[in-house]
Amino acid sequence: MLARVAERMYWFGRYMERAENTARLVDVNGQLTLDLPQAADVVWKFSTDVIDSTELFVSHYGQATERNVVRFMLADVRNPASLATTVKFARENVRSSREVLPSEAWEIVNNLHHFVDEHMQQAITRKNRPAFLDTVIGYSQRMVGLLSGTMSHTEGYRFIQLGRNIERADMTSRIADMGAMELFGHRDRLTEAHDNILWTNVLRAISAYQMFRQFSHDRIIGSDVVDFVFKDLWFPRSVMRCLAVMQQVMAHLPRNTEVEQEMRKTVAQLAKCNIETMDKEAMHVYITDLQLEIAHLHDRIATTWFSYPA
């Protein structure tokens, strides 16, 4: 497989996943503000914090109102993580490598693009937004199913999987991090009773609520949540699971020695840390380190498979 095509597959995987994650995040926050109207600004700032774009947001919009944030997160093409941008990039990556994908993949991403384009204005309003976001998530899920069921699980597919899982791991760690920080940071305005709601929504933002419930029979405790979304072996959006999938996928790719080594190191680190005993600071340091590891992993993937000396 061409290095350039492999790179496009990888990014296609990332962008599709990012589109879905953005949709989930906006959806969950929309619902959360209904429960916590007094902290709506906190909740909406959370969205832009998660994608590391608060500065960009503030420079264009100023106030973190629902309307502003939703517009920024969904429609604004100046935001590199907005739904409109990610769908556009996902489509461009398929468009420029559609010869390696099943033709229905192009149809799905193309239809998603048209759908987002045509319904964006309605999606800004509270009433139509959930249906809009559901549809977007549905498209992403259809894509995952289509590829899994109709595309040979060879190189092209593997790079899509790498992209999807690294993006997922990244997003999960960001959401958990922000969840923890915001909680600790706004103690003054939030009562203990809100803890439940907030952690529940952290779980919801990565579709982990139900699975967490099945896993833990205790009440919802912050460190348990973080432990689950980081270290659970079987939940498909936990960081550990994402890394494990990447590890499996890499085993079947050429020239994998160094990147596999790196991978093993990251997994071992994640496995051995004890979240329960961490305080706020330690947890933040730990999560930041993990995110650096993930970024590093991305660089390693790129140098191993995508780049050639000029």
Next chain:
Amino acid sequence: MRFSGYQNNIAFDELLARGGRARPHTGKLLQYLRRMPREEVLERKRAADLTIRALGISFTVYSEGENIDRDWPYDVIPRVIRASEWRRIEQGLVQRLTALNMFINDVYNDQRIFKDKVIPAELLAKSKNYRKQCEGVKPMYGVWAHICGSDLIRDKDGTVYVLEDNLRVPSGVSYMLENRRLTKRVFPELFDNFNILPVDDYSNNLFNTLASLSPRPSRYPEIVVLTPGIYNSAYFEHAFLAQRLGAELVEGSDLVVGDDDCVYMKTIEGLSRVDVIYRRVDDLFLDPETFEKDSVLGCIGLMRAWLAGNVALANAPGAGVADDKVVYTYVPQMIKYYLGEDAILANVPSYACWDKLERDHVLANLDKLVVKPANESGGYGMLVGNQASSKEREEFARRIKADPRNYIAQPIITLSTVPTVCGREIQPRHVDLRPFSLQGQSNYVTAGGLTRVALPKGSIVVNSSQGGGSKDTWVVED
């Protein structure tokens, strides 16, 4: 849907004979269309448009500094050709491409045709597509143009003429294939009752042709499609063909020529040798080492590899020398000279402006002629004499005098028409036909080709970049 008020006396109509009666091979189709309620026809047209959008069948136009993706314009009513007529056209196309390839090979080697004074040697001196770098090269089978798209038109009296031979990077074949797919969706019932020759075997034949060029004897030659990239107007087609061929779609930056003068592509496993390049990049951008210094579309050293015989390029660089409207005027002589045969397909009578007598005739009759630059494609830079203003005609007279070698003129031919859905009516619209021919170890011609249709009333410009549409083309046994 009725053909009320359908004017079929303006040109030769492909489906209707004089008096609005069906032709022998179109009766069943017309009966079917006439029986179908208007709303049903329009509904199926809408369904086709939706399908085109959903499938992303598109072409790219460059306009106002931007690349815009447009949905492929397709008309639901097919153009029908009888098989007996088609067989003659097919023979004519094979004959023509064979002679053209012998000509190109002769041009870059012995130049017999010039020495024998069948074609004036001065022709080369000003040929924009003559590549000095190709002199002395002998590609496999003596074939330079492996893929040819010929433009055919039919005049008022029913005669089919060859208007152009596109030997550089002809495009459109993917749309021919997609049009058939669309018609199968729109009118599936029709395929039971007609014996329509399939077009789908093009991809296999293209693969076989390309594979037959491989310099390495191997069961699995590595074939790639070289595209200028996503902003090229035919990118859709490049991706489409790569997919059908099971070939890698590469850009110039994916390739590298090694010290051994072999071409490699950059894969995730490392460098991997390439045998055959179906290139959709123009000659001049192929290799910055040989041609345009600052081209980023090609690959440094590609010509070196080709000259060393380590890679096949289809079409070969320099093949465009025969894709020149002045050279075109000599094709019948070429066929006679190389094959000892009379041309089966006629050329449109043409005046080469570099000949003083012919030039004077052209200048005196500009209002009755179409003037074309020798090396443009896409319908650009043309003058249609009877539709132009006197100012435009004066401008062209000036250009012809300044650079006579660059212009030819032809009588204005009334292109044949095919019923076309225009708004809520069926109206005649002018069409041409672009069949695709292949030549490698053997020859192949598509069954039919891409019918392009000029959508504005009275227009004869069929290029999709200028408001042209398209139709499925059926070759049916009569």
